[in-house]
Amino acid sequence: MTTLTTALPAAAAPGTEQRLLHETVLERLRDLIVQGELAPDTKLNERVLAGQLGISRTPLREAIKYLASEGLVELLPNRGARVAALKRDKVKEIFAVMGALEALAGELACANASEADIVEIRALHYEMLAYHARGDLANYFRCNQAIHMKLLECTGNATLADVYRGLNAHARRARYIANLSRERW
Amino acid sequence: MTTLTTALPAAAAPGTEQRLLHETVLERLRDLIVQGELAPDTKLNERVLAGQLGISRTPLREAIKYLASEGLVELLPNRGARVAALKRDKVKEIFAVMGALEALAGELACANASEADIVEIRALHYEMLAYHARGDLANYFRCNQAIHMKLLECTGNATLADVYRGLNAHARRARYIANLSRERW
DNA sequence: CTAGCCCCGTTTGTATACAAAAACAAGATG
DNA sequence: CATCTTGTTTTTGTATACAAACGGGGCTAG
Numbered sequence: 422m423t424t425l426t427t428a429l430p431a432a433a434a435p436g437t438e439q440r441l442l443h444e445t446v447l448e449r450l451r452d453l454i455v456q457g458e459l460a461p462d463t464k465l466n467e468r469v470l471a472g473q474l475g476i477s478r479t480p481l482r483e484a485i486k487y488l489a490s491e492g493l494v495e496l497l498p499n500r501g502a503r504v505a506a507l508k509r510d511k512v513k514e515i516f517a518v519m520g521a522l523e524a525l526a527g528e529l530a531c532a533n534a535s536e537a538d539i540v541e542i543r544a545l546h547y548e549m550l551a552y553h554a555r556g557d558l559a560n561y562f563r564c565n566q567a568i569h570m571k572l573l574e575c576t577g578n579a580t581l582a583d584v585y586r587g588l589n590a591h592a593r594r595a596r597y598i599a600n601l602s603r604e605r606w
Numbered sequence: 607m608t609t610l611t612t613a614l615p616a617a618a619a620p621g622t623e624q625r626l627l628h629e630t631v632l633e634r635l636r637d638l639i640v641q642g643e644l645a646p647d648t649k650l651n652e653r654v655l656a657g658q659l660g661i662s663r664t665p666l667r668e669a670i671k672y673l674a675s676e677g678l679v680e681l682l683p684n685r686g687a688r689v690a691a692l693k694r695d696k697v698k699e700i701f702a703v704m705g706a707l708e709a710l711a712g713e714l715a716c717a718n719a720s721e722a723d724i725v726e727i728r729a730l731h732y733e734m735l736a737y738h739a740r741g742d743l744a745n746y747f748r749c750n751q752a753i754h755m756k757l758l759e760c761t762g763n764a765t766l767a768d769v770y771r772g773l774n775a776h777a778r779r780a781r782y783i784a785n786l787s788r789e790r791w
Numbered sequence: 792c793t794a795g796c797c798c799c800g801t802t803t804g805t806a807t808a809c810a811a812a813a814a815c816a817a818g819a820t821g
Numbered sequence: 822c823a824t825c826t827t828g829t830t831t832t833t834g835t836a837t838a839c840a841a842a843c844g845g846g847g848c849t850a851g
Contacts, residue, residue, distance in 0.1 A: 443671070443834085467803070477836045479664065482804090486628070486668045490675035492768070499842055501803060514765035521710035525702065580699035583677070584769060628804085652833070662806045667834090684812055686833060 443480035443487075450484055454493050454504055455590055457597040463504045465494065491587055493594075512595045515588050522585050523569070529576035538575045542568060562596070628665035628672075635669055639678050639689055640775055642782045648689045650679065676772055678779075697780045700773050707770050708754070714761035723760050727753060747781070 453459045465485065471478045485502050488494045494502045534542070549564035569589075573582040638644045650670065656663045670687050673679045679687045719727070734749035754774075758767040 468801095478803090479835055479837090483668055483671045487671045487675045490672045499803065511765065514763045517710065517714070517763060518707070518766050518769060521706050522703070525706035529702070578699045578702060580696065580773075581703050584703060584773070588765075588769070653831095663833090664805055664807090684833065685814095 443483040446474060446476060446480055447484040447487055449474065450488060451491075451493060451590065454488070455594045455597060457594070457601045459504050461504050461507045461598070465502045465504065467501060491590065493590065507591075507595060507598055512591070515591050515595075519585065519588050519592060522581060522588070523572075526569075526572050526576050526578075526581060526585070529578055529581070530572045533577050534575040538571070542571055542575075545571065628668040631659060631661060631665055632669040632672055634659065635673060636676075636678060636775065639673070640779045640782060642779070642786045644689050646689050646692045646783070650687045650689065652686060676775065678775065692776075692780060692783055697776070700776050700780075704770065704773050704777060707766060707773070708757075711754075711757050711761050711763075711766060711770070714763055714766070715757045718762050719760040723756070727756055727760075730756065 450459075459465075467478045467481060467485075471481045474481065485494055486496075489496045489502065493505055495505050496502050530538075545564055545568045549561060549568065552558075552561040552564055566589075569585070570582075573585055576582070635644075644650075652663045652666060652670075656666045659666065670679060671681075674681045674687065678690055680690050681687050715723075730749055730753045734746060734753065737743075737746040737749055751774075754770070755767075758770055761767070
């Protein structure tokens with residue numbers, strides 16, 4: 422397990438819009454989980470985590486509750502929280518749902534997109550193909566994500582985008598985890 | 607606005623599985639919001655709410671964060687939280703997404719459902735039609751929901767069910783609110 | 792030697808206390 | 822008279838303190 426040396430920035434940079442502590446913590450924790458630095462099934466010890474992040478338990482607990490709602494952590498009664506397991510079946514479920522959402526996004530985007538949007542998407546698409554051809558996986562995925570996000574934006578359906586993003590966090594996590602275990606061997 | 611007289615039960619009934627306080631609060635708050643007893647745009651004063659529920663602010667805040675993730679409340683930086691507004695467009699968005707999910711659920715259910723499941727669903731369907739014919743809206747909706755839940759169960763896709771339930775809370779809220787404002791006039 | 796039980800340390804759950812930020816109001820000043 | 826300022830009060834955000842529940846280790850009895 423990684424050591425989590427990075428404490429949160431004590432003071433916000435100038436021009437920073439009022440970021441709440443638990444929200445900063447939230448993003449940080451989410452990244453740690455999605456990128457696999459906090460491995461599945463890891464028990465989240467509140468005292469330790471709070472210490473590592475340089476905050477007290479209260480905002481940490483609030484962030485954990487939020488993550489629990491997103492499904493990235495599981496709450497165990499009287500035993501705190503642990504990073505959600507990532508079973509193969511679960512990932513398949515997630516992709517199935519994302520597929521349905523993408524289908525809807527495609528429909529809506531077709532109906533709503535402006536000419537400029539379409540041009541942009543097409544450009545991204547070719548860019549993606551280029552990365553694919555070169556075997557540049559990282560940029561390929563980045564492009565792919567960009568296309569999906571652009572599409573979601575074109576749908577004009579913020580709810581759809583929100584739900585998709587939530588599931589996408591899990592999907593990204595699955596990819597990270599897969600990469601990690603591949604590199605490890 | 608209703609007065610929220612009901613405090614939480616002090617002691618759990620026998621046979622109760624270890625319910626955490628913030629979870630009890632969570633369900634209660636969610637119900638209050640969904641059923642319209644906490645109107646849209648209502649500011650959630652933590653001290654007052656905590657007092658009415660007979661708890662301290664800490665578990666209340668945790669519940670609020672969870673609800674924020676579900677989209678039922680909005681967090682205002684340094685200004686607490688308020689019940690999410692329920693704009694017409696938002697409701698349309700939600701129904702669009704639910705539609706897509708139902709389509710997927712239908713497909714999967716067809717593939718996975720046992721004979722018994724199908725019989726059950728058909729029975730529920732006719733029951734629903736009966737209520738519809740009698741104009742018994744309440745039972746009609748109850749039946750309708752039961753069918754959807756049964757379908758989701760048949761899909762064997764727990765993620766799909768979770769996402770659907772989250773959106774369904776919003777949909778139910780929309781119906782409650784609509785009914786409220788109709789009765790009011 | 793093993794199984795059961797009790798005590799104690801650790802960890803979570805909840806409450807309270809303290810600090811900072813924002814809303815509000817009154818007063819001075821242009 | 823309007824407006825800016827400033828002081829006060831309320832409310833949120835964070836930290837700490839206290840209580841209950843879980844887990845483990847050692848002890849005793851069989």
